[in-house]
Amino acid sequence: MRRSRVACSLALAIVGLASAASAQNVRTMGSLVQEPSSTPADPAAPEAEPKSSRPAPNEVREAPPSRVAPAVTITFGSNSADISDAAKADLDRLARTISQQRLPQVELRAFAAGADPADVRRVALARALAVRSYLIDQGVTARIDVGAFAAQRGSKTGERVDVLAPGP
16 A cells, blocks of 8 residues: 555655646746737727738629640630530540549639629629539549639620649
């Protein structure tokens, strides 16, 4: 019985020393952390840019330039996100190519035309998501990035989704 008391006392002493050492490490590391400045923000200073890169609902967004030509361009009817049978055949061929080449990433750039920028982006996004869902249903496991953009004014091919599939 006496041995078990000694063993327990030793165990508690070791744990106590270990926790004291940990507390000492925390105290020494605490000096490395900088205290926040207590200077109040200048109310006259301009506000910083918002962290989100999402455009405002009424802001027209143009597609950034690309070094890769579209592998497939899917055209749509006005204000529609329905994929035609011919477009499905093109997407089937593309899905097989993406899977065979084991491409890590695919980019979808959806375009729509119209007067209201919010509606334009909503329609373009619906098209991109329809194409994305179709590719996933065909077994594409690559990362699929989606972008919704306004078509250039007067463009006859504004109702479309460009599928950019850069090589491995």
